[in-house]
Amino acid sequence: MSSNQITDIKAREIIDCRGWPTVQVDVYVDGKLTGRADVPAGRSTGIHEAFVLLDGDQKRYRGLGVRKAIANIVGEIKNAILGLNVTEQRKIDQMMIDLDGTPNKQRLGANAILGVSLAVARAGAFACDVPLYRYLNPFGHVLPVPLMNCLNGGKLTANYLEIQEFMVLPVGAESYAHALQMTTEINECLRELVIEKYGILATNTGDEGGFATPMKGIWEPFEYMQRAVEKAGYKVGFGEDIVYGMDCAASHWYDAKSGLYTLDDKQFCRDELIDLYKQVAAAYPLGSVEDPIDEEDFEGFIKVTHELPQTQIVGDDLFVTNVDRLRLGVESQAANAMLFKVNQIGSLSQAMDAAEFAYRYSYGVQVSERSGETEDGLISDLVVALNSGQIKTGMPIRGERTSKHNRLLQIEEELGSSAVYAGHNFRRPR
Incomplete structure (x- = not known):
């Protein structure tokens, strides 16, 4: 009979999709390798x-x-x-946090602690002979809407777009498999349109699989996404097949000294930028916007949340998957959703706690990869375990992105008739 005792831990330096080093951890239970996990890394990171x-x-x-x-x-x-005991996830995570002894894990490193935390979770699921999503939540059954990254800008690529991601959300799909089909078809239509206007070299891709085109500003990307959706034969609108999303990563084009944002060679104060977002939302069905305002500007997030009532406002750099930061948002009603990135906080237990805190106050939870990913598809199990209804894991090209999509297809098949695709309810699927 297995004792489920951790008998060894090994770790190595591996390479992520950008060629940068990252951590891989193996956990051995009763002398056998039962859990392995890779640690993702971000390029566009928040200061917290x-x-x-x-x-x-x-x-x-x-x-x-x-x-x-x-x-x-x-x-x-x-x-x-x-x-x-490898199944004592919370105890193990807390022991590592206490061992580190710093508020942000700077002594041992969040990448060290997280690698062990995730590998322990995998080993725990193996010990219980269940898939990871079921180990974390026996009632996990919601398949997420993928926020598919069509066009990349900002720190994810080298082009003229300040805004980091322009996305399509296949809310009208019947299943995750159908959502993947829809967005792949739209992406191929977008590729044809980009080649027609800018040539074949404009279909090079950024870190997360979106095209790195010479487009500028905020309007041209929406125009091309709209044309691609229509060319693929789908309808755009709330209650229809497709809505749109953006990751603005506004802190990266905000100047703290002047208090101004520079977008397409024009400068905007906060209120002017929010007015621009309102114009976009009036022209296109804007389902989700991430980090539209600088990460330190809670008042700005309060205002943009109020001014865009139909749009999910997601805090990424604002909240960094941290309960303390999220509590500030809840108390002030800044944003109405949290981006969930396990490496922002550095342990699985703390990340899950942040998600539960968000749900308690009716905030959405959008599970996300990082720009520096590997073939590890662990976040696909996490999004189903959380029943969060939405995932951002890049276009289905290259192994570090397709691994997540393919894992979700496997989970959907495993769940069978109990699987529910979040669809139009992606913000409140629980």
Whole structure:
């Protein structure tokens, strides 16, 4: 009979989709490898995120190596949790947090702690002989609406778009498989339109699979998405097949000294920028907007949430999957949804706590990948376990993105008739 005791932990430096080093962790239970997980990394990061421990040796990977984090995993962390029952997720996570002893995990590194946390979860599911989503929540059954990243800008690519992502949401699909079909067809139509206008080189892609075109501003991307949706034979609108989304990542084009945002060579004060968003929402069905205002401007988030009542306002850099930051938002009614990124907070238990806190106050939860991903599809299990109804994991191209979509197709098949596609209820599927 298995004791479910952790008997060994191994870790190594691997490469993410950008060629940057990241952490992979193996957890052994009763002498057998039963849990493995990779740690994602972001390029567009918020200032309040947990600390990623890098080596800083400019002669190796230009300082981006993670050997220090690896050493902490196979050293202090391993020594602290050997012999523990692998199914005691919360206890193990808390032990690592206490061992680190800093508010943002800067001593051991959030990348070290998270790698172990996720691998322990996988090993726990293996010990219980259930899929990870069922291990985390026996009642997980909601398949999410994918926010498909059609056009990339900002820090995700090298072009003229300040706004980081322009997305389509297939809310009218019948299933996740159908949603994937719809968005793939739309993406192919968009590819044809981009080639027609800008040439084949404009179909190069950014970090998350969206086209890195020479488009500018905010209006042209919507025009092309609209044309692509119509060319694919779908209808746009609330209650129809498709609505749109944006990740503005506004902090990256905000100047704190002047208090101005620079978009398409024009400067906007906060109220002028919100007026621009209102114009877009009047012209197109805007289902979701992420980080439309600087991450430190709670008052701005309050205003944009009030001014765009039909649109989900998502806090990414604003909340960083952190209950304390989210509590500030709830108390002031800033935004109405939280982006869920496990590596922003650095442990699975804390990330799940943030999601539950969001649900308690009727905030949506949008599960998201990072720009630096691997083939690990773990967040697909997380989004179903959370019943969150929405996931942002890039266009279905390249292995680090298709792994997430393909895992969701597997889960949908496993759930069978109990699977529910969130669809038009993606903001409140629970």
